[in-house]
Amino acid sequence: MSRNGQTARKQAPRSTNPEDYQRVPRAVAAMPKDFAAGHLIASHHHTRAQLIYATAGTMRVSTDTAVWVVPPQRALWMPAGVRHSIAMSGDVTMRTLYLRDDAAAGMPGACRVLPVSPLLRELIVRATELPVHYDERGAAGHVVALILDELHHERSLPLHLPMPRDKRLRGLCLALLEQPGDPRTLDEWAPSTNASPRTLARLFVAETGLTFGAWRQQARVLEAMGRLGGGQAVTDVALDLGYDSVSAFSAMFRRAAGVSPSAYRPSR
Numbered sequence: 665m666s667r668n669g670q671t672a673r674k675q676a677p678r679s680t681n682p683e684d685y686q687r688v689p690r691a692v693a694a695m696p697k698d699f700a701a702g703h704l705i706a707s708h709h710h711t712r713a714q715l716i717y718a719t720a721g722t723m724r725v726s727t728d729t730a731v732w733v734v735p736p737q738r739a740l741w742m743p744a745g746v747r748h749s750i751a752m753s754g755d756v757t758m759r760t761l762y763l764r765d766d767a768a769a770g771m772p773g774a775c776r777v778l779p780v781s782p783l784l785r786e787l788i789v790r791a792t793e794l795p796v797h798y799d800e801r802g803a804a805g806h807v808v809a810l811i812l813d814e815l816h817h818e819r820s821l822p823l824h825l826p827m828p829r830d831k832r833l834r835g836l837c838l839a840l841l842e843q844p845g846d847p848r849t850l851d852e853w854a855p856s857t858n859a860s861p862r863t864l865a866r867l868f869v870a871e872t873g874l875t876f877g878a879w880r881q882q883a884r885v886l887e888a889m890g891r892l893g894g895g896q897a898v899t900d901v902a903l904d905l906g907y908d909s910v911s912a913f914s915a916m917f918r919r920a921a922g923v924s925p926s927a928y929r930p931s932r
Contacts, residue, residue, distance in 0.1 A: 690798060692762070781814070828868070
């Protein structure tokens with residue numbers, strides 16, 4: 665019995681089925697779900713827009729046209745109806761927000777990476793602890809209002825990797841995503857793609873807007889962000905990604921990300 669003489673009732677376990685959150689009569693529905701390293705969520709879409717975020721672990725989110733790496737310092741805005749898959753790098757503590765159409769109004773119409781401030785992080789975590797049918801006029805409603813205010817004022821970051829549609833080139837790109845430290849040149853890739861190096865070079869620019877070298881560097885930057893955000897040592901990341909020295913890797917990373925690799929790692 666509780667102090668007021670009422671029998672205490674335990675809150676039912678929160679659903680981890682995304683479909684249960686698509687028609688909740690609230691502006692925001694928050695779903696907590698944990699995944700083991702290597703888990704893959706197959707291609708799917710939702711009727712609500714989604715903020716894909718994890719407080720721990722890194723995710724690689726793929727659509728037909730691009731790939732994003734999402735470490736704990738970042739979240740990915742996913743508009744309603746966009747098909748995507750999610751691969752887990754390390755154990756992932758996902759905390760997803762599903763936004764009703766009116767709550768998502770004014771947000772980007774395409775996928776965008778958003779920075780996650782310490783305040784937004786705590787608000788997202790708190791939202792997953794609220795009842796699904798929270799009191800919109802009480803404290804829970806204020807939490808959700810703050811989340812929406814933060815989201816609508818965040819500036820998106822240009823952290824994506826365009827993916828080609830040509831099957832030959834797409835196969836090469838997928839292989840590089842799995843092993844971004846692969847040092848092979850286009851001449852060395854050509855035999856496995858049944859295309860000439862000149863054709864591959866032309867396709868890279870035509871279908872991604874980037875040269876082969878620029879595309880591979882962007883792939884390495886995004887992979888490095890994910891690994892560093894997960895706490896891996898700078899030296900290990902540099903060597904795994906094919907750099908001969910930490911200084912060369914650090915210079916590349918600073919040019920691309922605007923900060924040093926060590927600054928990108930989470931504080932202990």
